[in-house]
Amino acid sequence: MSAFKPAAWPRKLRSQEWFGGTGRDAIYHRGWMKNQGLPHDVFDGRPVIGIINTWSELTPCNAHLRDLAQRVKNGVWEAGGLPVEVPVFSASESALRPTAMMFRNLAAMDVEEAIRGQPMDGVVLLVGCDKTTPSLLMGAASCDLPAIMVSGGPMLNGYYRGERVGSGTHLWKFSEAVKAGEMTAEDFMEAEASMSRSPGSCNTMGTASTMASMVESLGMALSGNAAIPAVDSRRRVMAQLTGRRIVQMVKDDLKPSDILTKAAFENAIRTNGAIGGSTNAVVHLLAIAGRVGVDLTLADWDRLGRDVPTVVNLMPSGKYLMEEFFYAGGLPVVLKMLGDGGLLNKDALTVSGGPVWDEVKDVRNWNEDVIRPVANALTQHGGIAVLRGNLAPKGCVLKPSAASEHLMQHRGRAVVFEDIDDYKAKINDEALDIDENCVMVMKNCGPRGYPGMAEVGNMGLPPKVLRKGITDMVRISDARMSGTAYGTVLLHTSPEAAVGGPLAIVQNGDMIEVDVAGRRVHLDISDEEMQRRLDAWRPTVAPPASGYARLFHDHVGGADTGADFDFLKGCRGAPVGRDSH
């Protein structure tokens, strides 16, 4: 229930600890700011708004964010605030090695300390590419100053020879087609140019679009934020309105902890089911919840998402892209459908200062093939399935809407890859003893095993299987999977192999049973044999000697709790520290 009561205004804000008064320190702080041409009266106690920007030319999905930052500034000025743009670490999904996920927590630390240590009263978080969204929200949530998010928006549709081309999804499809001999390398390169034809993030319901939908359903962005294309003029309007809104949020003292309640997370989890969202949302929402002290678990994901129909017909689960989702009405339509179906906590508070239902109750669906009526859903049982068993005592996840119906109950012979290098070395070998009924198992790709838990769980199939026209097999690993990927893929297996989880002791030829309806994954060996192998197991992944990689190794938690650092969980607030001058 939203019981938010706005704070009294005017009152003294934290930025006045730097800028207020006539003493030497105040003159020092104001004086240096004035070298940017700021007049004296902008330091009169008005809200100072940090525009936290993940702009980077090596994060191409966020390369247009400086333009959006300017629109936010316009809005802040209009509402009587003082905008200051602050760059932070930008974790690029497409370019950063070994994986952007290894740097999500680093970026969250950067954001948290950038906010805490500097004169800001509220923040606008400019995000886009996959990890930039959770990292900024995690950092801001730990500070708990008023915060609002603006996503950069998705790219326009790609087209190749008349066919819609989805970011990532068609990269996987085309690369499998090349391996199967159905597409030439030259055609693949021609298709490359058609995939990313405008600024913005991936245009499928991949992780970027999923996380943009998550922040909207959590109530942390203005209604409609998720789907407006990056180049649509309405994206700029939304940025400007966001700038206006944050000034009022500071005056009202409307903070992330007011919005990020258990009810908000429940809305987000159900939304993820309805949109056929990325499995990456599981680890990110668990981590965000950990920052605000909300008790969210993998069991919540399974319980809340189990009966949510997937109605959004977007790749990788369906056929359309984010541009069409926007034209159909975008996420507000989905939230309305959830509310009509009794699956939305209607009173959950949003950045608007009111309940989410007020924003969506009157919207219309403009295209019922893009956002399907429940009776014609892509699947009646969307969401994220959490499977457990002796192979995954702390759980693993599967996305039913992207999996194959005929593999949802399966028993097969394990073909084991000790790590990603072992997989790459063997998968194209025609002598590899594997067929379509086997279960592909990959170890040592979890948070510690492949530092950061890379998106390699959707292992490509062996060429000799692809040539038979087979496009899916059961695959199990402790890795993640790109939100743009698909297949009957069990991910995030916990505990991971690198810390001695049962995945580590699977051997070639073992039989594995997967029962998605029964939420069970089972390694068919005796308890005694399991114990004998676990007792004999020794770590194979050496800790990095130094640097951030060592910090990561020593402090990252399991995927089942969000893979955050143990020392970063919780909300530390944003107290104003001592002046050093």
Ligand code: FES
């Ligand atoms: Fe940046 Fe997909 S690679 S959003």
